[in-house]
Amino acid sequence: MDPSPGLGVLEDVKSDVAEVGAIIRDDFEARITALYALHARKAGRLAYLLTGDPHLAEDLAQEAFVRLIGRLSSIRDEGAIASYLRRSIVNLAHKHWRKVGNERRHLNAEHVSVVVRSASLPDVESRDAVWRALESLPYRQRAAIVLRFYEDLSEKETARVLGWRIGTVKSSVSRGLERVRKEMTGDEDERE
């Protein structure tokens, strides 16, 4: 009679558990990789339009994914992932601009000369005049315009993503467009 029949079974169970663990781990990583491949570029582009800085946009997209990983188990609907990422990007961009504003205010209070970093190339003829005008908008107007016209969201959806009232979205878009038109007219006058 085998003196320790239980030990062999225990070893088998252990190896099975390890195998299952490895499969789950591989499966999870594969899912993340697939989701990243599917959504990363779009998320990055939205971040780029909101910040105007390609490097920052990559960081924001990655940060949004890190947040997504933490919530992945509670997101049942795969379709909700894109919305989750969109909202994360908008929140992160808002956080970024708020931080920049705080830093600038602090430096102004300390009477330190503020060097405003240009996010994009200082440009030249090749740069899009409309984009240049959009870049000059305050964050709120820019966010509203990007979500409405790039993401093609309705006013109601935009309001939900930004956490605003619909009226605020309407006025932000309207003021933003007006300012873009004014900038464009100004550019044309300068050229003439």
Place this chain on the structure above:
Amino acid sequence: MKTSESEIKDALRRQADSFDMPVEPPHHIVATIHRRRSRNGVVIGLGSATLVAIVAASVFVSQVTGSGTSAGSGRAGTTNGVAAMSYVLLDSKVATGEETSAPRWLREHIACMRNQASTSPIQPRPPTGGRSSWTTRRRQAWARPRGGRRPSSRARSIGLCLATSSSGSRRTRWTRSWGAWPDRGTTYPHRP
């Protein structure tokens, strides 16, 4: 010229299309997945002494880089701490190609650190100069000596605000006790 919405849409699309980012999940996302999993109990091949050392290094690096553990900024400190410590612990083994028990993500992290070390040493962050949180301001306010009764520890622990207490605003209570509300900049060594 009146810039139409379709022109803005086109400009946004053109600009978004000019942005591209790699779709392979970047290293720190993979590291985050593993860290979160480790936190959940599936620790992968690290001894307790190593973990203690990593935590100590994380705290140290957090202080050096100014990325504290509050306000959600602990990630950078922890990531750098893990990388710095693992660099010290395992670099020699990895460099010689020796098989180690370190998980793959840690070895990748070391490689990543090694690449960064030559070009970007850790720099302290500039002060954000931002407004501290409401809780922090309340706690600082309690720590300041001022006239009147010291609030109970319970009141302090729940951050009960003097200004909203039932006994009236700070100004009301000051006026009631000491007469005129002091001019801005007036300092008192003790109670007036």
